[in-house]
Amino acid sequence: xxxxxxxxxxxxxxGIIVPPVRIRDNIQLKPNEYKIKIKGTEIAQGELMIKYxxxxxxxxxxxxxxxxxxxxxxFGLPAIWVKENQKQEAEASGYTVVNATSVFITHLTEVxxxxxxxxxxxxxxxxxxxxxxxxxPAVVEELIPNLMSIGEIQKVLQNLLRERVSIRNLLTILETxxxxxxxxxxxxxxxEYVRQALARSLCEQYQDEEGKISVITLDPVLxxxxxxxxxxxxxxxxxxLEPEIIQKIISNLTPLVKKARSLNYxxxxxxxxxxxxxxxRITERFLPSLVVLSYNEVTPEIKIKSIGxxxx
Numbered sequence: 001x002x003x004x005x006x007x008x009x010x011x012x013x014x015g016i017i018v019p020p021v022r023i024r025d026n027i028q029l030k031p032n033e034y035k036i037k038i039k040g041t042e043i044a045q046g047e048l049m050i051k052y053x054x055x056x057x058x059x060x061x062x063x064x065x066x067x068x069x070x071x072x073x074x075f076g077l078p079a080i081w082v083k084e085n086q087k088q089e090a091e092a093s094g095y096t097v098v099n100a101t102s103v104f105i106t107h108l109t110e111v112x113x114x115x116x117x118x119x120x121x122x123x124x125x126x127x128x129x130x131x132x133x134x135x136x137p138a139v140v141e142e143l144i145p146n147l148m149s150i151g152e153i154q155k156v157l158q159n160l161l162r163e164r165v166s167i168r169n170l171l172t173i174l175e176t177x178x179x180x181x182x183x184x185x186x187x188x189x190x191x192e193y194v195r196q197a198l199a200r201s202l203c204e205q206y207q208d209e210e211g212k213i214s215v216i217t218l219d220p221v222l223x224x225x226x227x228x229x230x231x232x233x234x235x236x237x238x239x240x241l242e243p244e245i246i247q248k249i250i251s252n253l254t255p256l257v258k259k260a261r262s263l264n265y266x267x268x269x270x271x272x273x274x275x276x277x278x279x280x281r282i283t284e285r286f287l288p289s290l291v292v293l294s295y296n297e298v299t300p301e302i303k304i305k306s307i308g309x310x311x312x
Contacts, residue, residue: 002105010112014161015168016120018112034104036111038118044111046073048100052081055095063093073103074110117161125154132170139174147181159191163280165198172197188237188277196273196296203302206268206291212303214263215270215293216256218279219311226275239278248312250286256308257287265307268293
């Protein structure tokens with residue numbers, strides 16, 4: 001039941017239909033162990049202790065509680081398994097306490113969101129386009145197949161989903177592609193134009209109650225260095241940066257990300273539009289959850305607060 005509701009929720013949030021999730025018993029696994037696979041390949045694993053609760057230390061713990069040490073599987077937070085009779089004590093000490101089912105459901109949801117771009121093939125894109133065509137035939141007929149193929153649209157949608165940008169507003173996405181496809185075949189450029197068209201919903205995702213987004217900015221010299229390392233081809237673009245510069249970027253960025261988290265902010269980098277997708281590529285292997293926005297994706301009414309600048 002909970003998995004069914006996850007699939008419904010992700011369809012609403014991300015705009016994709018998640019394929020059915022099959023649950024299989026495997027006697028080769030340890031008694032409390034589970035593994036999550038996509039297309040037959042293991043993506044994630046974890047352990048659950050039935051009749052126990054997971055108490056997570058999110059930074060507000062005032063007094064430690066006895067329990068079985070572990071890590072929360074979705075986000076890697078330090079945690080302990082506690083018995084039912086310790087639940088109230090753990091909550092009073094500042095732990096966030098959840099049951100085993102919720103631990104698994106949170107982990108599964110994160111895995112689906114992180115790998116949603118792998119779940120959208122050409123057939124799934126065709127189904128989405130067909131649904132839209134019933135109400136907006138002019139948009140679809142202008143774009144497909146004269147300007148873009150289903151495969152090219154799939155690549156743009158995958159680029160968006162890879163950075164957890166919802167594709168639910170498919171009408172805006174296809175209209176933007178119809179505007180820009182006559183001018184460029186470069187999928188990276190087209191993706192950036194679409195992101196800018198979705199600026200309002202992007203900002204909504206990251207702003208606080210006061211309409212403010214707290215960001216880490218890039219030093220202009222570093223932006224210039226990255227910009228000079230980009231090579232544009234007709235259909236895609238590449239970045240050629242020396243490994244030692246990438247190493248410097250990551251080692252100087254890590255303390256800034258820690259600072260953002262310690263202030264309870266989601267780590268967000270703000271860059272110029274021409275550098276944004278390539279800075280994301282540089283950092284995604286080391287800091288996969290880091291959000292990278294460009295100035296063109298921030299709507300005028302949003303206030304920007306800088307919590308640090310990255311230089312090398």
